Amino acid sequence: MADEFNLVEKSRIMDSAAINRALRRLATEIVEKNHGAADLYLVGIRRRGVPLAERIRDKIEKLEGERPLYGILDITLYRDDLSTVGANPIVNRTQLDEDIEGKNIILIDDVLYTGRTIRAAMDQLMDFGRPKKVQLAVLIDRGREHRELPIQADFIGKLVPTKQTEIIKVMLKEFDELEGVGIFELPQE
Amino acid sequence: MEKPFRRRDLLGIRDLTAAEITGILDTAETFGEISTREVKKVPALRGKTIINLFFEASTRTRTSFELAAKRLSADAVNISVASSSLSKGETLVDTAMNLDAMAPDCIVVRHSSAGVPHQLAKVSKAAIVNAGDGANEHPTQALLDAMTIREHKGQIEGLEVAILGDILHSRVARSNIHLLTKLGARVRVAGPRTLVPKDFKYLVAAGGNPSGSEDVRRGISHPSDTLPTGRVSASAARDPQLEVSDHIEEAIHGADVVMILRIQRERQDSAYFPTLREYAIHYGLTNERLDLAKKDAIVLHPGPMNRGIEIASDVADSSRSLILDQVKYGVAVRMAVLYLATGGQPTSE
DSSP: TTTTTTEEEEEEEHHHHHHHOOOOOOOOHHHTTTTTTTTTEEEETTTHHHHHHHHHHHHHHHSSSSOOOEEOOOOOGGGTTTSSSSSSOOOOOOOOOSOOOOOOEEEEEEEEESSSHHHHHHHHHHHOOOOOEEEEEEEEOOOOGGOOSSOOSSSSEEEOOOOTTTEEEETTTTTTOOOOOEEEOOOOO | OOOOOOOOBBBSSSSSSSHHHHHHHHHHHHGGGGSSSOOOSTTTTOOOOOEEEESSSOOOOHHHHHHHHHTTOEEEEEGGGGGGGGGGTTTTHHHHHHHHTOOOEEEEEESSSSTTHHHHHHHHHSSEEEEETTTTTTTHHHHHHHHHHHHSSSSTTTTTEEEOOTTTHHHHHHHHHHHHTTTEEEEEEESSGSSSSSGGGGHHHHHHHHHHHHHHTTOOOGGGGGGOOOOOEEEEEEESSSEEEHHHHHHHHHOEEEEOOOGGGGGOSSOOOOOHHEEEEHHBBBBBHTTTTTTOEEEOSSSSSBBTTTTHHHHHHSSTHHHHHHHHHHHHHHHHHHHTTTTTTTOOO
């Protein structure tokens, strides 16, 4: 994807080991704050939130000996820019096989930026039922000053204050050639 | 790679590439899940207006389009011929332009004359979706049939499909023949000689002709079964993807899918066969005839069924009959078509 827009990588802020350490800490914090893994329901937001949720799930199982419930949200049909973008984006399947009613949901995404994706995810979640609680875990938080909605993360892998012209790319082996997090920018004219 | 479906109008299967068809079917599979939810509604088409303009009676298709629109949060308005200005003498184009002035995003149209959707597409700013035009095409029916086949057989390529009955009057048959052959199935059609046009075997070769589909896009509709015979390509002649059988037993033999067409009593102005009873005896799908097909063959019927005429009741009610699955997938297919016609992109992963 980076190549598609001729993006230039300014700096690499995380490698594969750093991502793994951050996810391990996120898993620990999640079980600590929620007093264990009972009733936990991890929900990954497509696309890159999905493998992150799977990895956090594995780590929680190692810590607690209990495997949290797990689901996938595709927020495309809940986007607030569907009518303004020329062509609607690609839709993929949402999978919430277990009932979310009364569960303790941890939404998981790669980057928190404007907060609009999370708004869409929460709206979709509410159409599936009434969870007891919804918390948000992200690998990268780009900082509060970019937020366009009053949404904050409960668990943050790494806080990376960025400029609006910069683009954060989380690369995961499930989708990309290598693992890491980089700050990219469009080439200057 | 071929481009995915991103047409404004869906006028017929004949205009689509295999990649476009697959893109619609993949999207429909994704949308199928929405109808299984407790809250069967997503906000994707909020604020969009869809008009269902039906000049012909329809319960299933109209309801299916209406539910599809509503499950995507679009506002759907139904207009049926009895309440329309056409009965007051307004021309079709005037009706369309008046509706267009109210700024709908999509008009779903059914008409007893072939080419009406193409005509509307020329004058309307809204996306036009063909819900059946005369004996020409019924694209969403072919798409939902294909989705049903895919769900049960995994894929369409390589399958043997028998289409039986009133081929002459059937837009369902035409759309299905285009779709199934484009996706690599082999189709055999059979029925009474009077209802199976001999030239039908040339339909595929003609439909594959790019200049032919250009005509359709420009709104010129030629009944495909009268196309000149010289257009058949050499490869199609060597390995025919479409065959016309004289006996329905021959068509059913070894088939993976048996598709029964409805006897369209309302369209038969002259006598194509002596009596319904005789039709049932010679051409009705009975368990005995179905035994000629593969053991795991599935039976499709576009509805509404004439029980005891083209299909025996015990066949219709058997586990091999997927008639209600077809109806279920119809909503998913129409959600996908409405989403794509109003600007969406197909599912790809």
